[in-house]
Amino acid sequence: MTVAEIKREMGISLKGLVPDVEFGIKAELIAEILDWKKKRNAVILGHNYMEPSLYHFIPDFRGDSLELSRQAAKTDKPVIVFCGVRFMAETAKILNPDKLVLLPSMKAGCSLAESITAGDVRGLKARFPGVPVVTYVNTYADVKAESDLCCTSGNAEKVIRSFGDRAIIFLPDQYLASNLAVVTGRPILFPENIPEGEMPPAGSIVGWKGRCEVHERYTVEDIKAVRAQFPDVAVLSHPECSPTVVAASDFSGSTKEMIDFVETTKKPRYLMLTECSMGDNVQAAHPEKEMLRLCMVRCPHMNKITLEDTLRSLKEDREAIEVPEDIAKRARRAVERMISIG
Ligand code: 13P
Numbered sequence: 001m002t003v004a005e006i007k008r009e010m011g012i013s014l015k016g017l018v019p020d021v022e023f024g025i026k027a028e029l030i031a032e033i034l035d036w037k038k039k040r041n042a043v044i045l046g047h048n049y050m051e052p053s054l055y056h057f058i059p060d061f062r063g064d065s066l067e068l069s070r071q072a073a074k075t076d077k078p079v080i081v082f083c084g085v086r087f088m089a090e091t092a093k094i095l096n097p098d099k100l101v102l103l104p105s106m107k108a109g110c111s112l113a114e115s116i117t118a119g120d121v122r123g124l125k126a127r128f129p130g131v132p133v134v135t136y137v138n139t140y141a142d143v144k145a146e147s148d149l150c151c152t153s154g155n156a157e158k159v160i161r162s163f164g165d166r167a168i169i170f171l172p173d174q175y176l177a178s179n180l181a182v183v184t185g186r187p188i189l190f191p192e193n194i195p196e197g198e199m200p201p202a203g204s205i206v207g208w209k210g211r212c213e214v215h216e217r218y219t220v221e222d223i224k225a226v227r228a229q230f231p232d233v234a235v236l237s238h239p240e241c242s243p244t245v246v247a248a249s250d251f252s253g254s255t256k257e258m259i260d261f262v263e264t265t266k267k268p269r270y271l272m273l274t275e276c277s278m279g280d281n282v283q284a285a286h287p288e289k290e291m292l293r294l295c296m297v298r299c300p301h302m303n304k305i306t307l308e309d310t311l312r313s314l315k316e317d318r319e320a321i322e323v324p325e326d327i328a329k330r331a332r333r334a335v336e337r338m339i340s341i342g
Pocket residue numbers: 048063064065066138152153154212238240253254255256
């Protein structure tokens with residue numbers, strides 16, 4: 001696409017979402033990134049939280065963590081640029097040890113991934129021997145390496161049900177684990193509630209107190225305030241929100257599942273309790289739908305990925321993700337099982 005074509009398309013699809021004064025500079029950056037993508041024979045994967053101009057023009061594949069992991073597992077391109085956060089790029093590298101995997105900014109972390117270490121997981125395994133460990137994909141490679149199976153919010157219920165009535169350890173998101181306990185009818189406990197020397201009861205979920213710094217901030221009061229103003233709104237929440245927020249919502253699911261919900265239902269208006277850029281992106285893709293964009297919380301990590309950094313990434317191989325092979329080998333088993341459960 002030429003700069004003029006990109007500017008024209010921006011004026012149609014992203015009007016009101018990207019300030020008009022930024023059209024010119026963004027269009028130039030986008031054209032340059034698309035050129036470099038071709039030159040490098042790269043595939044670009046973009047999470048649903050990317051800002052609208054990047055989301056709209058740059059990725060070959062857009063999606064939630066599960067879809068992007070699937071695309072990373074399938075690609076035959078030698079270079080993968082991950083417009084998302086570090087744990088996502090690491091997952092792509094675990095699946096593609098011989099490819100160059102680039103993350104445009106190493107500052108793109110995640111509060112959930114930071115909430116647990118491999119040592120914490122080893123401690124739990126020593127305390128509860130034989131209890132399978134399921135980790136949310138929002139963890140770093142060394143934590144995945146200690147796990148039996150990974151999952152995303154898109155397949156967590158299926159993964160948990162695959163264990164029948166066995167107790168499982170589910171790490172590290174306290175709220176996701178609590179929401180899954182509700183959906184699957186399992187009790188949830190935390191290590192501090194289990195007497196030393198005892199095992200968790202059959203069917204229980206042993207959780208960990210990690211939280212997403214974005215989703216934990218939504219409250220039932222936020223929902224009540226919006227419903228008071230727009231009684232016919234459909235409220236969608238990510239399962240990283242608290243169980244009370246999820247219970248007060250009309251639908252809860254992964255970022256892709258929320259998008260699917262908007263695409264397949266006819267409600268007067270929608271509110272998404274998740275990272276704010278997603279409301280913008282869904283609005284741009286569906287101008288016929290009304291998305292309430294009462295933006296409340298932005299993810300400081302996803303926001304680190306800019307057009308400028310993406311261009312630099314392609315030009316200068318920054319930042320190349322490395323996962324030591326002994327860790328990657330063990331983590332790969334858990335990630336591949338996650339993808340196969342789908
Ligand atoms: P999804 O897998 O639903 O896209 O979630 C990723 C994430 O980081 C949510 O905050």
